[in-house]
Amino acid sequence: MEFLGVVAECDPKKMIVRGGTLPETGDSVFDSRRRKAGTVRRIFGPVDSPYVSVTL
Numbered sequence: 001m002e003f004l005g006v007v008a009e010c011d012p013k014k015m016i017v018r019g020g021t022l023p024e025t026g027d028s029v030f031d032s033r034r035r036k037a038g039t040v041r042r043i044f045g046p047v048d049s050p051y052v053s054v055t056l
Contacts, residue, residue, distance in 0.1 A: 004029060004052065017052045019043070029054050 002021045009016040015038070023029075027040045042053040 001030065001034070008051065013056055014038075014041070015054050015056065017054060019050045019052045022050060023052060 004021060004023060005017040005019040007015050008018045017029075022043065023040045025040055025043065028036055029038045029040060031037045038054040038056040040052055041055045043050050044053070045051040
């Protein structure tokens with residue numbers, strides 16, 4: 001399991017993460033307790049540090 005990044009914005013249905021690693025669309029996202037938190041829906045922004053949209 002790899003560290004995805006730091007949460008930049010969050011609401012009840014989705015969160016935006018400033019990515020450290022580049023995931024694939026559809027990958028599962030887990031919290032620090034290794035419980036499933038959501039699914040990667042979209043990757044956008046600069047190539048060297050992209051933003052990742054996660055549906056909760």
